[in-house]
Amino acid sequence: MRAAPGVSNSRAAWLLLAPFLVIFAVFYAYPLVRSVLLAFQQTFGPGSSRFVGLGNFRFLLSDSLFWTALWNTIVFTCGSVFIQLPLALGLALLLNRPRVRGRALFRTILFAPALVGVVFVAMMFGVIFEKRTGLLNLFLHQMFGWNLDFPWLETYVMPALILAALWQYVGFNMVYFLAALQNVPAELLEAARIDGAGSWKRFLHVVLPAIRPVGAFVVLLSIIGSFQLFELPYIMLNSTAGAENRGLTVVMYLYQTGFQIGDLGYASTIAWVLAILLIGCAAAMRALWTTEAES
């Protein structure tokens, strides 16, 4: 009596899963497998493909452009993690204080740039960072006699990109931290205060451990987002990688290789190396959290 309904349950489950499985197989699994194959080919459409073995991977190892792109991406990621996130946390701490007036207004103002599209931000900052006529150089020139020809988009591309991303995402990350801070148990903070802990010690020993899971999540999100950087430099630098490829990122190089040079096989190789790097990053972070949690 019991076996039959069990079998029926299983059939029903498979039937219900079938649409998802079909879509997953056709639109996710198959392209994924094809992209692995593509990484070992040179191709010009499905009609013209040649198997090149590990040729694409060998070329990547000696491809100075790839390493430049990777280095630039790492620099941008460091800027995001070590400048943007501490700033976001600082703002969150500030706006979490009940004594600060107009907290809701400040939160809205700081979060607002995250609602604007990246394309718009890139176009706006492209104009702001212009030499001579750009708002930033003009402002700094008026205030401090700054060089009007300061080449933000030529020599200082990465600082310019980090600044633009900072403007857009600091408020977004602040909201995550703010949510985490509001969940820090008040009684713990109170107990620490009674025990004589100053604000720095309370932050270090109570607040920071309490918001660590959210912090780790934001760091991971920030790393993944930074490694996928494309639109911001692409538009700010007029569809180029900037002078001496200073604005070339891994995804931008992938795009150039696949869709401007037409080497889809090599582009696929770059994509897989990027994926492996990100998986490695995520695994390393997970291992770190597990170790910390256990200790």
Add this chain to the structure above:
Amino acid sequence: MEEPNPKQRATRHEAAPARRFVGPVVILVLAFASAVVYAAWPVRRPPGFHVWTFARLHHQIYVPIAEQWNLTHTPKVNLTLLSLPALEQRMLSAFLARTTSAELIEVERRAAARAFVGPLDAVGFVDLTDRIRAEKLDINPASFSPWTARGRIFGLPHDVHPVMLGYRADLVEAAGIDVSRIETWDDFFNVLRPLMDERDEEGLPKHYLLNFWDTPVHGEVVELLILQAGGALFDERGQPTLDRATNAHVLATLVSWRVGPRRVVADAPYFSASGNKLLLEGRVVASFVPDWMCNIWRFEIPQLAGKVKLMPLPAWARGGRRTSVWGGTMLGISRSATDIDGLWTFAKRLYLSRDAAHELYTRGDIITPVRSFWDDPIYDKPDPFFSGQAKGRAYIDLASQVPIRSNSPYGTLAMTEVQNALIALVAYAQRSKRYAADELTGEAARLLGLAQARVAARVARNVFLAAEPLSADVRESTP
């Protein structure tokens, strides 16, 4: 709430099997039905020839021609205006997947090059070489070069795009300078140098003589100057030639203009509001102006009307070439098309007819590549924007000097490498305080050698190019 007893639960369980499949069945029926509806109701293309273009101006010119054509011909023509990136992506997707695209596709130089990466028989455009050769079309020969891959022509040229220098005639004439004495680049800087004596509030020259800088925005300018000097980034086989001595000489000279106490160039970025503002302020006296850019100046900087004039590019040496080339557009027939003869007839009507050439010049300031129309009096008409110069005639006089250029899919990469070599050379000059071209040529050659190796490595990876060397027969017979 009362819990059902085990007996009730069992009864409910036994009654369920019939109903248990209702959910999945409904989902499957809906999925199947929507798939059938979707498949049976495809988006139908209107019948006739489909033409894609990326430029609003071109579209405006083509609409009346297509309407006139449709009155007397079948199949009828449907014009579609797309943004260049959209056109490029749709075209490449169709070519790579061998699906249907527009029958006629108008495309610019860099985008067309992307169709030439694979083997020749996989290029999505119809090979027009034999038709062009058989009909002996009277087209400026250099205009074919960007649409030629491994000796075969895949597009009908839209233009010639000679380049002149647009300069602030008001400033030059107010200083009593006679530009007719200018023949070479050295003459240009020597004759105009008095304009740099005027200083701004920072004590810097108020006017620099030429719009040029070592940024990617000026990349096309570097290429056009290399071509003008007789250099090239690729040979006719599509092999990179970045390390040519001429290229090194050009790079060294450009850096000598850009650095040191005798700097004569400034950055007024092309296609930007800030660049236009700097042109208007006279921060740069002269700028590179291909025929199509006259139209951009006319509409984007109307305040320059009557203040500017054109002059041929100064040559690299006496008796040398006085122009170069910047940009280019072609019309190609998609390989997926069936009525090639009909499309070829319409393509010629669109690109090679006298009234189309007339419209192209009067509305777009672009001169036609059809040489037999160059005697048309419209080209002699004075242009008030350019201080009454017969601008069209000035460009046509230079058209036969336009250099031949190859159009490699690796062109963007090569340009980036040359640009990077230029930047590195600027840094070297500033570091070593060597500002003369002669002192920089050696380093320029070294940097271009490295760039050449990188581009060559990338080209060498292309198994399709390696498998299809250019045949001597094709090379000799290409117009």
